[in-house]
Amino acid sequence: MSLIVIENVKKSYGNNAVLRGIDLEINPGEVVAIIGKSGSGKSTLLRCINGLETIDEGLISVGDVLLGRSERELRELRLRVGMIFQQFNLFPHLSVGRNVMISPIIVKGAKEQQAREIAQQNLTRVGLAEKFDSYPDQLSGGQQQRVAIARALSMQPKALLCDEITSALDPELVNEVLGVVRKLATEGMTLVMVTHEMRFAREVCDRVVFMHQGRVHEIGPPEEFFSKPKTPELQQFLGMVSV
Amino acid sequence: MIGFTIWDIVRNLLLALRWTVALSLLSFLMGGTLGIVLLFMRNSRYRILRDIIRVYIEVFQGTPLLMQLFLVFFGIALFGIEVPAWLAAGVALTLWSASFLAEIWRGCVDAIPRGQWEASACLAMNRFQQMRHIVLPQALRIAIPPTVGFGVQIIKGTAVTSIIGFVELSKAGTIITNATFQPFIVFGLVGLMYFVLCWPLSKYSQFLERKFNVAHRH
Amino acid sequence: MIYQFDFSSILEYAKVLEQGVLMTIRLIVIGGVAGVSLGIFGAWARTQGPRWLKPIISAYVELIRNTPFLVQLFFIFFGLPSIGVTITELQAAIIAMVINLGAYSTEIIRAGVSAIARGQIEAALSLSMTRLQVFRYVILRPALQKVWPALSSQIVIVMLGSSICSQISVEELSFAANFIQSRNFRAFEAYLVTTLIYLIMAILLRQILHYIGRRFVFHRPSIVAPKSIAILKGGQA
Numbered sequence: 176m177s178l179i180v181i182e183n184v185k186k187s188y189g190n191n192a193v194l195r196g197i198d199l200e201i202n203p204g205e206v207v208a209i210i211g212k213s214g215s216g217k218s219t220l221l222r223c224i225n226g227l228e229t230i231d232e233g234l235i236s237v238g239d240v241l242l243g244r245s246e247r248e249l250r251e252l253r254l255r256v257g258m259i260f261q262q263f264n265l266f267p268h269l270s271v272g273r274n275v276m277i278s279p280i281i282v283k284g285a286k287e288q289q290a291r292e293i294a295q296q297n298l299t300r301v302g303l304a305e306k307f308d309s310y311p312d313q314l315s316g317g318q319q320q321r322v323a324i325a326r327a328l329s330m331q332p333k334a335l336l337c338d339e340i341t342s343a344l345d346p347e348l349v350n351e352v353l354g355v356v357r358k359l360a361t362e363g364m365t366l367v368m369v370t371h372e373m374r375f376a377r378e379v380c381d382r383v384v385f386m387h388q389g390r391v392h393e394i395g396p397p398e399e400f401f402s403k404p405k406t407p408e409l410q411q412f413l414g415m416v417s418v
Numbered sequence: 419m420i421g422f423t424i425w426d427i428v429r430n431l432l433l434a435l436r437w438t439v440a441l442s443l444l445s446f447l448m449g450g451t452l453g454i455v456l457l458f459m460r461n462s463r464y465r466i467l468r469d470i471i472r473v474y475i476e477v478f479q480g481t482p483l484l485m486q487l488f489l490v491f492f493g494i495a496l497f498g499i500e501v502p503a504w505l506a507a508g509v510a511l512t513l514w515s516a517s518f519l520a521e522i523w524r525g526c527v528d529a530i531p532r533g534q535w536e537a538s539a540c541l542a543m544n545r546f547q548q549m550r551h552i553v554l555p556q557a558l559r560i561a562i563p564p565t566v567g568f569g570v571q572i573i574k575g576t577a578v579t580s581i582i583g584f585v586e587l588s589k590a591g592t593i594i595t596n597a598t599f600q601p602f603i604v605f606g607l608v609g610l611m612y613f614v615l616c617w618p619l620s621k622y623s624q625f626l627e628r629k630f631n632v633a634h635r636h
Numbered sequence: 637m638i639y640q641f642d643f644s645s646i647l648e649y650a651k652v653l654e655q656g657v658l659m660t661i662r663l664i665v666i667g668g669v670a671g672v673s674l675g676i677f678g679a680w681a682r683t684q685g686p687r688w689l690k691p692i693i694s695a696y697v698e699l700i701r702n703t704p705f706l707v708q709l710f711f712i713f714f715g716l717p718s719i720g721v722t723i724t725e726l727q728a729a730i731i732a733m734v735i736n737l738g739a740y741s742t743e744i745i746r747a748g749v750s751a752i753a754r755g756q757i758e759a760a761l762s763l764s765m766t767r768l769q770v771f772r773y774v775i776l777r778p779a780l781q782k783v784w785p786a787l788s789s790q791i792v793i794v795m796l797g798s799s800i801c802s803q804i805s806v807e808e809l810s811f812a813a814n815f816i817q818s819r820n821f822r823a824f825e826a827y828l829v830t831t832l833i834y835l836i837m838a839i840l841l842r843q844i845l846h847y848i849g850r851r852f853v854f855h856r857p858s859i860v861a862p863k864s865i866a867i868l869k870g871g872q873a
Contacts (some may be wrong), residue, residue, distance in 0.1 A: 476835075477835060480792075480796075480834070480835045480838040480839065481796065481831045481834045481835050481838065482796040482797065482798075482799035482800075482810065482831075482834055483796075484799040484800060484802075484810060485799060485810065485813075485827055485830060485831040485834060486831070488813075488823070488827040489824065489827050489828060489831060492823040492824045492827060493824055495823075495824075496824055570702065574702075574703070574704040574705075575704075576704075577704035577705075577706040577707060578704075578706060578800065580706070581800075581803060588704065588706055588707060588710075591707070591710070592710070595714060599718070600718065601710070601711075601714035601715045601717075601718050602711075602714075602715035602716070602718045602719050605707060605710050605711040605714060605715050606711065606715065608707050608711075609699075609703045609707045609708070609711060612702065612703045612704060612707060613699060613702045613703055616702035616703070617698060617702045620698075620701065620702055
């Protein structure tokens with residue numbers, strides 16, 4: 176039974192068709208990478224899944240919740256799927272601990288003490304337990320992104336959407352973040368990752384999706400995908416990008 | 419009881435409106451001139467001059483315009499001179515607006531990159547020449563939107579001069595209210611007239627600001 | 637003939653001046669708190685409020701910002717009773733100041749809200765917060781941080797503007813000055829002393845607002861702060 180179902184999703188910005196009919200199903204515990212050139216629609220697709228972008232046609236569901244239009248329906252959906260951003264987007268006026276605690280408290284009504292414990296657990300999970308009282312601007316990029324992951328995890332989502340989460344990081348910090356993601360994958364978290372990190376995709380993902388001009392152009396397990404690309408577009412893309 | 423029509427009221431208000439506009443223009447021009455003088459003095463090499471101007475600006479920005487008006491009015495009277503309301507109003511508004519304009523323009527001058535100062539200094543210009551030929555012309559462009567915006571403040575500031583008896587729009591409103599006992603309509607119309615004067619200027623200032631912001635992105 | 641300054645005659649009326657100062661303080665404290673609160677509401681309404689509310693708030697802001705405070709005050713104090721609303725001088729003064737500061741604050745705070753990076757809002761939405769929660773916990777405090785200097789300036793301007801309330805017989809500081817000079821005919825001295833008092837008050841008010849900013853707006857507690865802190869603090873349960 177699929178966790179995330181994307182059926183015939185279409186989206187245009189004015190005359191520009193960004194998604195031209197996407198069909199994709201993601202199973203619980205699967206780690207799926209989405210790769211492609213800029214403009215292929217990969218980030219847009221990800222942002223449609225949790226409703227940050229609206230779709231013109233088609234259907235998206237996460238677990239038992241169908242993507243709706245109203246704010247309430249969107250919030251229902253967002254309880255089940257979290258997102259990590261390229262720019263981290265931590266709340267600068269809150270400490271690391273409060274960044275992680277705030278949503279469980281105000282959205283799910285958790286008690287302060289309870290939220291604190293969950294926050295501590297998740298910060299430990301990402302290796303930043305000692306930074307609980309620090310502020311985002313005191314942390315490195317890699318640390319901030321790990322806090323962002325802990326923050327999303329505190330909502331106990333069924334899946335995580337990762338939108339180029341290492342693209343804004345200095346190279347030496349990329350690995351600490353990917354290490355956390357790898358750990359989450361082995362723990363069974365469902366992950367949908369838009370990424371340029373081909374090596375990571377190859378090693379950790381169950382399937383890789385190649386998007387081209389608004390469609391799923393090729394899809395398959397990494398062993399086949401990277402060594403035997405079927406379509407010329409993917410061959411060209413992989414030739415452009417080192418694996 | 420004489421009946422007053424709305425048109426009677428409007429007509430008399432419009433007559434007084436002339437004086438609001440006149441006072442505003444006078445204050446803007448005189449205040450602007452004084453403001454430039456203050457600006458040059460602010461940038462002076464002499465510490466004492468800079469401090470005097472700083473105090474001047476602090477005082478005029480940190481005290482009510484009404485008090486400044488009274489001080490000018492009664493201050494000039496101390497010398498035995500009968501000071502007409504319009505003169506006191508003009509002097510007070512000039513001094514007041516000069517302090518704000520000098521600050522606004524100082525901000526614009528500060529926005530000019532140091533490199534401009536350095537380059538012109540290397541060409542052996544003195545401070546005055548640097549300001550006049552290199553910095554001010556560039557600062558002028560940036561200065562237009564907030565200066566136009568301050569024009570709105572001056573127009574609103576003229577309302578206070580009604581208190582010392584200068585018959586501009588607000589004073590006319592008070593007089594007419596006393597005659598017609600229709601404060602709601604009269605002051606409503608007064609407000610409307612100020613709005614008609616100020617709002618286009620405000621919008622123009624915003625338009626200019628957007629235009630310059632776009633132009634700034636090279 | 638040299639004019640003889642006589643400041644001692646002013647000091648005889650120190651009590652009157654004191655009453656005036658207290659009233660001015662009263663006006664700006666009530667006006668300031670209510671005005672800024674109205675500004676927060678206005679900024680929220682303009683950015684996230686229901687569609688029908690936005691033009692009303694915009695019209696209100698444009699109207700107030702393009703008319704003199706004097707006219708607003710007179711309209712409220714003289715105009716309202718003529719259509720049946722009874723109102724005291726003090727009520728009129730406070731209402732006028734609140735409406736005035738509210739309009740300017742709305743615009744100032746709205747600018748701060750607009751400057752909040754979209755990513756912040758998206759992150760908060762992705763955490764399933766409601767729009768109101770996003771405003772309250774993620775947008776408001778950073779917005780206030782950005783505009784606190786401008787907002788403080790405006791509050792000082794309104795405090796200085798309260799001098800106009802003397803014209804409707806509110807017994808604040810300017811009224812005290814008028815009163816004194818009508819008794820001892822020392823107009824220049826009276827207004828000079830009063831002006832100095834205003835200057836001191838303006839400087840003090842700026843300091844106080846700066847302190848409030850440091851304490852409540854920019855405040856960064858290292859432990860979870862007690863619940864009694866003002867609503868301005870975001871992130872508290």
